[in-house]
Amino acid sequence: MYVVYSDKYKEHYSSMHHVENPDRLTRALSSLKGEKIVEPIKVDDPQIVHSEDYVEKIRNIKGEEWIDADTYANDKTYETALYALGGALKAFELQGFALVRPPGHHAGKNGRAFNAPTLGFCIFNNVAYVVRKKALKHVAIIDFDVHYGNGTQEIFYDDPEVLHIDIHQDPKTIFPGTGFPEMVGKGEAEGTKVNLLIPPRGSDDLYEELFPLIQSILEDFKPAYIIFSAGFDGFKGDGLSSLNLTEYTFYNLGSLGKGKYSSGVLEGGYGIGLERGLPAFIKGLKGEATDYVKEKSPDSVKSRFFDYLEKEKEILRNYWKI
Ligand SMILES: [Zn+2]
Numbered sequence: 001m002y003v004v005y006s007d008k009y010k011e012h013y014s015s016m017h018h019v020e021n022p023d024r025l026t027r028a029l030s031s032l033k034g035e036k037i038v039e040p041i042k043v044d045d046p047q048i049v050h051s052e053d054y055v056e057k058i059r060n061i062k063g064e065e066w067i068d069a070d071t072y073a074n075d076k077t078y079e080t081a082l083y084a085l086g087g088a089l090k091a092f093e094l095q096g097f098a099l100v101r102p103p104g105h106h107a108g109k110n111g112r113a114f115n116a117p118t119l120g121f122c123i124f125n126n127v128a129y130v131v132r133k134k135a136l137k138h139v140a141i142i143d144f145d146v147h148y149g150n151g152t153q154e155i156f157y158d159d160p161e162v163l164h165i166d167i168h169q170d171p172k173t174i175f176p177g178t179g180f181p182e183m184v185g186k187g188e189a190e191g192t193k194v195n196l197l198i199p200p201r202g203s204d205d206l207y208e209e210l211f212p213l214i215q216s217i218l219e220d221f222k223p224a225y226i227i228f229s230a231g232f233d234g235f236k237g238d239g240l241s242s243l244n245l246t247e248y249t250f251y252n253l254g255s256l257g258k259g260k261y262s263s264g265v266l267e268g269g270y271g272i273g274l275e276r277g278l279p280a281f282i283k284g285l286k287g288e289a290t291d292y293v294k295e296k297s298p299d300s301v302k303s304r305f306f307d308y309l310e311k312e313k314e315i316l317r318n319y320w321k322i
Pocket residue numbers: 145146147231233267268269
């Protein structure tokens with residue numbers, strides 16, 4: 001598998017300790033030995049996704065600056081983010097994986113999306129850029145970062161050509177505080193935005209319940225392309241979430257793209273998720289055999305999950321053959 005990577009992705013950093021730091025890529029690369037590394041290209045048109053004002057704001061950053069309470073930038077951020085967009089684009093063309101930063105799925109048209117408190121470490125929306133740059137029709141974005149991809153969903157909220165399936169920890173318990181199943185898109189796009197929730201302390205057995213549902217929606221929509229917004233921060237012990245996922249789930253998520261025109265772009269994942277979740281996801285994409293064992297959730301968590309799922313199915317039945 002082609003992995004798009006450059007040391008340039010390390011030039012966006014903070015002098016203060018931050019979980020979203022260049023070392024993430026070192027850890028991720030060490031888990032992907034044997035894959036073919038290719039250099040990204042740099043693009044110059046982030047405004048096909050973002051407003052001129054927002055692009056200007058990022059371009060004009062001088063020295064180290066905090067854009068908001070979570071998100072830093074430095075004088076290399078703008079250029080690094082352009083390489084991240086180009087990396088996502090190249091990974092799409094090669095049907096590979098973009099090992100890029102800064103991440104993108106929380107970045108909406110004007111920056112913060114759906115009234116989120118912050119940009120959540122993101123600068124430009126890498127996945128949205130691919131869809132716009134290639135003018136993709138009938139594309140499915142599957143976002144399995146533990147946080148809701150509010151930026152991506154906001155950008156495509158009224159676009160019926162983009163099926164956006166976003167699986168995330170219950171937003172009542174985690175950033176960015178939106179991403180409920182009732183958010184289904186608007187106008188002609190109603191129904192093409194699918195938000196699936198996992199309660200805190202949820203594990204592999206709950207994701208496994210979601211796969212038949214996701215498969216049915218994909219079979220109904222029949223996407224020409226699948227792009228994964230690939231976050232590994234739901235891995236047990238990765239640090240920022242309360243989920244307990246293992247290789248088992250990331251492998252199955254990768255399998256959703258197996259044999260299809262698919263590519264992936266790195267979002268979150270800050271520690272063990274990059275070392276163990278990422279290679280499992282790649283194995284799933286490639287269809288390699290494995291013997292991962294699933295981890296189970298506590299019964300109380302499971303019953304809350306099934307309450308959510310019932311409600312989600314009720315909404316989804318209005319739009320999909322599930
Ligand atoms: Zn995340």
